[in-house]
Amino acid sequence: NAGVTQTPKFRILKIGQSMTLQCTQDMNHNYMYWYRQDPGMGLKLIYYSVGAGITDKGEVPNGYNVSRSTTEDFPLRLELAAPSQTSVYFCASSPGPNYGYTFGSGTRLTVV
Amino acid sequence: GEDVEQSLFLSVREGDSSVINCTYTDSSSTYLYWYKQEPGAGLQLLTYIFSNMDMKQDQRLTVLLNKKDKHLSLRIADTQTGDSAIYFCAGIKAAGNKLTFGGGTRVLVKP
Numbered sequence: 039n040a041g042v043t044q045t046p047k048f049r050i051l052k053i054g055q056s057m058t059l060q061c062t063q064d065m066n067h068n069y070m071y072w073y074r075q076d077p078g079m080g081l082k083l084i085y086y087s088v089g090a091g092i093t094d095k096g097e098v099p100n101g102y103n104v105s106r107s108t109t110e111d112f113p114l115r116l117e118l119a120a121p122s123q124t125s126v127y128f129c130a131s132s133p134g135p136n137y138g139y140t141f142g143s144g145t146r147l148t149v150v
Numbered sequence: 151g152e153d154v155e156q157s158l159f160l161s162v163r164e165g166d167s168s169v170i171n172c173t174y175t176d177s178s179s180t181y182l183y184w185y186k187q188e189p190g191a192g193l194q195l196l197t198y199i200f201s202n203m204d205m206k207q208d209q210r211l212t213v214l215l216n217k218k219d220k221h222l223s224l225r226i227a228d229t230q231t232g233d234s235a236i237y238f239c240a241g242i243k244a245a246g247n248k249l250t251f252g253g254g255t256r257v258l259v260k261p
Contacts, residue, residue: 080251081238128192136242141194143191144190
């Protein structure tokens with residue numbers, strides 16, 4: 039019963055480096071989401087997907103890219119890391135739009 | 151999208167009731183949710199209410215929805231130290247496919 043699994047849990051990047059945050063779910067959910075949570079703040083939507091092969095931008099997509107080649111996986115790519123991308127990143131999935139989300143435990147990213 | 155606003159902080163004594171408030175701007179919101187986030191963890195769905203309901207009770211949790219005032223509240227009865235967490239309300243519009251979250255209310259339960 040894994041649910042939504044995110045890796046890594048922690049990462050420190052230097053400015054300009056790239057990395058991919060992994061997210062996988064085993065519940066056969068069509069909808070998947072990436073949020074970022076800045077300290078003391080709420081969640082802001084980066085990208086989302088309503089099914090394999092379909093992705094769309096959220097509120098704060100700049101500096102990120104996603105892909106959805108399978109139902110299970112929804113990786114988030116940072117190409118040129120900037121200090122403003124220091125945050126906790128959460129992946130979530132749901133069976134459909136009006137269902138509650140299942141969240142992963144988060145990836146804490148620091149860009150120095 | 152819609153805006154969702156919450157107060158930042160609530161302090162409550164163990165055994166008392168907690169009431170966490172949320173306001174939203176979009177009257178076409180169909181489902182409204184409450185999530186709990188414990189330190190270092192992801193968000194956990196606590197409960198939800200459909201827009202045609204005024205109240206929903208689930209054990210110690212009571213959700214009240216005032217559609218006229220676009221106000222949502224979560225009442226936790228007999229608050230325990232394990233209820234200390236950040237609570238987020240979130241809403242979704244009809245035919246929408248993504249939640250909009252409030253900024254979260256940090257609840258501190260004092261013994």
